[in-house]
Amino acid sequence: MTYLPKPKFHHPDIETNELGFTHRDYEGPISTLCAGCGHDSISGAIIRACFELSIEPHRVAKLSGIGCSSKTPTYFLGQSHGFNTVHGRMPSVLTGANMANRDLLYLGVSGDGDSASIGFGQFAHAIRRGVNMVYIVENNGVYGLTKGQFSATSDKGSKSKKGVANRDTPIDLVAMALQLGATFVARSFSGDKGQLVPLIKAAIEHKGAAFIDCISPCVAFNNHEGSTKSFDYVRAHNAALNSLDFITGRAPITADYAPGSVEDVKLHDGTTIKLHKLAEDHDVRDKGAAISALHRIQARGEIATGLVYLDSDPDDLHANLNTIARPLNTLNDADIVPGVAALAKINAALR
Amino acid sequence: MPIQSINDFVVRFANVNGSGSASANQLFARSIIRMGVPVTPRNIFPSNIQGLPTWYEVRVSEAGNLGARGGTDLLVAMNPQTWQDDVAAIEPGGYIFYDSSRSIPKSQFRDDVTILGVPLTEICNKRYTDPRQRQLFKNIIYVGALAALLDIDIKVVEQLIGEQFKGKDKLIAPNLEALHMGRDYAVQNFECPIGLRVCHADNIGDRIFVEGNTAAALGAVYGGATVCAWYPITPSTSLAEAFMAYCQRLRVDKETGQNKFAIVQAEDELASIGMVVGAGWNGARAFTATSGPGISLMQEFLGLAYFAEIPAVVFDVQRGGPSTGIPTRTQQSDILSCAYASHGDTKHVLLFPEDPYEAFEFGAQAFDLADRLQTPIFVMLDLDIGSNHRLCAPFTWDDNRRLDRGKVMTAAELEAGKEFGRYLDVDGDGIPYRTYPGTHPRRGAYFTRGTTKDRYARYSEEGADYVDNMERLAKKFETAKSLVPGPVLKSASRKTDLGVIYFGSTAPAMHEAADMLAAKGVHLDLLRVRGFPFSSEVTDFIAEHERVFVVEQNKDAQLRTLLMVECGIDPAQLMPILHYDGNPITARFVTKAIGDAVNQIQERAIP
Numbered sequence: 001m002t003y004l005p006k007p008k009f010h011h012p013d014i015e016t017n018e019l020g021f022t023h024r025d026y027e028g029p030i031s032t033l034c035a036g037c038g039h040d041s042i043s044g045a046i047i048r049a050c051f052e053l054s055i056e057p058h059r060v061a062k063l064s065g066i067g068c069s070s071k072t073p074t075y076f077l078g079q080s081h082g083f084n085t086v087h088g089r090m091p092s093v094l095t096g097a098n099m100a101n102r103d104l105l106y107l108g109v110s111g112d113g114d115s116a117s118i119g120f121g122q123f124a125h126a127i128r129r130g131v132n133m134v135y136i137v138e139n140n141g142v143y144g145l146t147k148g149q150f151s152a153t154s155d156k157g158s159k160s161k162k163g164v165a166n167r168d169t170p171i172d173l174v175a176m177a178l179q180l181g182a183t184f185v186a187r188s189f190s191g192d193k194g195q196l197v198p199l200i201k202a203a204i205e206h207k208g209a210a211f212i213d214c215i216s217p218c219v220a221f222n223n224h225e226g227s228t229k230s231f232d233y234v235r236a237h238n239a240a241l242n243s244l245d246f247i248t249g250r251a252p253i254t255a256d257y258a259p260g261s262v263e264d265v266k267l268h269d270g271t272t273i274k275l276h277k278l279a280e281d282h283d284v285r286d287k288g289a290a291i292s293a294l295h296r297i298q299a300r301g302e303i304a305t306g307l308v309y310l311d312s313d314p315d316d317l318h319a320n321l322n323t324i325a326r327p328l329n330t331l332n333d334a335d336i337v338p339g340v341a342a343l344a345k346i347n348a349a350l351r
Numbered sequence: 352m353p354i355q356s357i358n359d360f361v362v363r364f365a366n367v368n369g370s371g372s373a374s375a376n377q378l379f380a381r382s383i384i385r386m387g388v389p390v391t392p393r394n395i396f397p398s399n400i401q402g403l404p405t406w407y408e409v410r411v412s413e414a415g416n417l418g419a420r421g422g423t424d425l426l427v428a429m430n431p432q433t434w435q436d437d438v439a440a441i442e443p444g445g446y447i448f449y450d451s452s453r454s455i456p457k458s459q460f461r462d463d464v465t466i467l468g469v470p471l472t473e474i475c476n477k478r479y480t481d482p483r484q485r486q487l488f489k490n491i492i493y494v495g496a497l498a499a500l501l502d503i504d505i506k507v508v509e510q511l512i513g514e515q516f517k518g519k520d521k522l523i524a525p526n527l528e529a530l531h532m533g534r535d536y537a538v539q540n541f542e543c544p545i546g547l548r549v550c551h552a553d554n555i556g557d558r559i560f561v562e563g564n565t566a567a568a569l570g571a572v573y574g575g576a577t578v579c580a581w582y583p584i585t586p587s588t589s590l591a592e593a594f595m596a597y598c599q600r601l602r603v604d605k606e607t608g609q610n611k612f613a614i615v616q617a618e619d620e621l622a623s624i625g626m627v628v629g630a631g632w633n634g635a636r637a638f639t640a641t642s643g644p645g646i647s648l649m650q651e652f653l654g655l656a657y658f659a660e661i662p663a664v665v666f667d668v669q670r671g672g673p674s675t676g677i678p679t680r681t682q683q684s685d686i687l688s689c690a691y692a693s694h695g696d697t698k699h700v701l702l703f704p705e706d707p708y709e710a711f712e713f714g715a716q717a718f719d720l721a722d723r724l725q726t727p728i729f730v731m732l733d734l735d736i737g738s739n740h741r742l743c744a745p746f747t748w749d750d751n752r753r754l755d756r757g758k759v760m761t762a763a764e765l766e767a768g769k770e771f772g773r774y775l776d777v778d779g780d781g782i783p784y785r786t787y788p789g790t791h792p793r794r795g796a797y798f799t800r801g802t803t804k805d806r807y808a809r810y811s812e813e814g815a816d817y818v819d820n821m822e823r824l825a826k827k828f829e830t831a832k833s834l835v836p837g838p839v840l841k842s843a844s845r846k847t848d849l850g851v852i853y854f855g856s857t858a859p860a861m862h863e864a865a866d867m868l869a870a871k872g873v874h875l876d877l878l879r880v881r882g883f884p885f886s887s888e889v890t891d892f893i894a895e896h897e898r899v900f901v902v903e904q905n906k907d908a909q910l911r912t913l914l915m916v917e918c919g920i921d922p923a924q925l926m927p928i929l930h931y932d933g934n935p936i937t938a939r940f941v942t943k944a945i946g947d948a949v950n951q952i953q954e955r956a957i958p
Binding site: 083098099104317323325340 | 557558559560561569572573575577578580601602604607608609610611612613614615617618619621622623624625626627628629630631632633634635637651652655745746747748749750753754786787788789790791792793796797798799800801802810
């Protein structure tokens with residue numbers, strides 16, 4: 001496999017954002033994933049979200065672990081620094097990067113093998129520390145790069161391509177993220193861009209640990225009859241809790257909603273999430289109710305998607321550590337080296 | 352005949368862990384230092400919080416020998432559990448100080464030692480009713496009694512108590528009272544002083560008394576570390592904790608009260624090094640502190656940092672392995688696991704401080720080296736220098752010194768059109784330029800990965816790209832030879848064919864042993880290695896000597912292996928001198944081991 005840049009030409013009337021960028025400025029080289037892979041749709045949604053929010057691409061740091069999902073950061077945001085780390089350890093690298101410079105936008109991309117198995121611990125601890133990040137798991141319930149083994153999110157009874165049924169209980173990363181204190185928790189489906197793009201936008205603007213579990217069918221190894229992570233299965237069992245628009249105030253989006261309750265969720269920074277409730281009884285600010293909604297919908301054999309939980313005034317790691325506003329990686333000698341006089345005092349106290 | 356010695360003896364305190372003896376024992380050691388006599392204390396402690404045996408060995412040496420000597424001249428026997436072994440280890444003519452509140456049968460003593468019984472418990476029970484007070488003051492009472500027996504200046508002890516409880520002044524008077532209760536008992540019941548005595552001297556100079564871990568942590572502060580991620584593990588924990596304490600003192604912004612540092616206690620060593628790698632990638636100086644098992648866990652990340660060329664500093668406070676090994680004892684047994692950490696062809700830079708002074712120096716320098724070389728740097732401490740107080744030269748700094756951030760391309764340079772290739776060797780030293788994430792809107796972004804890439808950081812599985820990259824990394828390692836601290840040569844007083852290579856905490860024992868051997872007619876040139884990769888000074892030294900003893904504190908002769916492999920030395924030329932029982936190497940051991948080896952060589956040489 002080699003590195004394939006995309007051709008630069010584009011339609012003369014292509015849409016531009018506030019920065020004068022087109023969505024092409026948010027792309028990367030051509031994807032090397034299988035044709036039709038759900039992950040490429042998620043990359044597309046990330047590109048769209050960043051474009052619509054007029055994010056400066058170079059102010060994003062994209063980090064991943066190992067696996068198909070973790071390859072994707074190469075294929076979006078070509079002007080951003082990226083880091084393909086080691087298997088299951090993206091959360092710690094992202095945490096360290098965030099400690100070094102609190103001013104960048106941290107996008108962590110992982111998979112179900114990467115985050116629910118080898119990296120389960122790191123997933124948990126990055127979330128419970130409240131690292132300001134967007135953590136997306138591209139969840140296909142299968143090990144793709146090693147050709148079709150079950151992952152820890154495979155549903156009990158779901159069948160592999162070879163016809164073997166999974167016997168282990170699945171890990172529900174959304175329920176885990178809720179329990180661990182993520183302040184933005186969502187689930188979506190790579191086949192539903194209308195739902196996914198606004199969720200990613202809202203997660204980007206969220207100043208805390210934002211987690212999105214995105215079901216993303218594997219066309220090569222987990223898209224067959226009997227799989228609970230296939231396109232057909234997820235479409236047929238998708239129980240959306242809500243649909244939403246994310247409104248920054250800079251670029252208001254108007255949408256026509258069918259009759260139903262529409263709620264404006266005002267965020268701390270003045271932005272608004274316009275939430276179109278589909279499940280009448282779901283309150284995104286009630287964590288206990290969110291957990292029971294997940295269980296209820298799962299018991300019906302359906303998959304709850306949408307914004308599951310939101311704390312509109314979150315804390316983050318830097319608030320907990322009381323770090324200065326300036327990024328630590330900009331501090332110079334005068335800021336951090338105590339000097340000779342302080343050392344003389346220390347020496348004196350050690351005699 | 353009882354041992355007679357002024358300012359040159361070993362006192363061994365046998366205590367029960369958790370009995371509060373540590374601060375009393377330290378008071379004892381500091382009192383002697385304040386009298387101008389060099390002292391080296393060593394904690395020999397169990398993996399336990401309360402109840403198991405623990406020892407505190409104090410070597411008093413006016414001559415300034417700071418290594419462990421071996422043997423005990425005066426045993427302070429406060430732990431019945433270890434009585435028999437402790438008594439057996441006393442030198443002939445030595446002394447035993449014990450709590451005589453309960454009678455101990457004569458058979459439990461030795462005929463050739465002087466017995467000094469003080470009814471400590473009885474004295475305590477008479478004076479105090481609170482059980483905790485009884486326990487704590489018992490320790491101060493024995494310090495008072497020992498002060499009288501050893502002729503320690505009581506005013507010095509009183510002054511230290513005053514300093515120790517400054518701010519908690521209510522505690523000063525009761526401690527002084529306990530001190531004098533002990534002293535009075537000894538004066539009234541024994542002929543003071545005994546054969547072992549402390550006399551005022553002037554052999555401390557401006558030296559400081561500090562633990563290596565504390566010194567290394569301060570080095571990290573001066574070296575500009577702003578990110579620390581760590582996981583508790585003996586004996587490295589105190590390093591991270593000292594960094595925290597120094598940062599609270601020296602790195603809090605006065606105006607805002609906010610921290611110019613970020614410290615995270617990670618969930619494990621994998622996450623610790625992951626955070627360090629993330630922070631280093633993003634342009635902050637970052638480190639972790641760990642011990643052998645942590646190094647094992649960090650292997651994968653260390654390989655990534657090596658291959659992706661990310662600055663990182665790892666303080667390895669070595670203990671006994673393999674596996675959990677002897678967690679509270681000292682060794683130098685992580686040399687190979689650090690030098691070649693991770694799978695694939697990796698090699699890492701190691702620094703070997705000999706004492707707290709160098710722990711500070713190298714602790715700071717490691718961050719410059721990490722940025723300059725864009726690679727992990729290991730500071731190889733061990734429990735002996737890390738967790739024990741040691742006399743050393745005062746820390747030094749130069750206010751004109753600047754942090755060397757290495758080759759970092761700036762936004763202005765990128766804007767001006769300077770060519771950027773993340774893995775492009777522009778200067779011929781194997782070290783490429785890097786950019787911090789977020790530097791420039793259109794230039795300088797690159798993708799970091801553990802897989803092969805070309806000179807412009809583009810993914811590639813081409814063999815030629817792989818080889819090109821590996822050869823540049825080898826060149827970079829060559830560059831490192833001239834950047835790491837060079838070896839220190841101590842030549843024998845006369846010409847000799849025999850050399851010794853040693854490193855780290857072995858230094859004081861080795862120096863003392865060399866003097867002892869010289870007195871016996873065995874002359875040795877000494878070379879203290881301070882960094883890996885080895886420079887030509889090391890290979891020249893070996894070439895100049897017929898035989899070179901490599902003295903180290905592990906079983907498999909790890910530094911010797913590194914010398915053989917990396918410098919292509921004939922194994923026959925390097926004779927291993929190995930000490931690995933978990934206790935610090937002693938001058939007596941080295942003297943005997945090298946002495947025996949020299950005898951063997953000479954016997955073989957006689958036809």
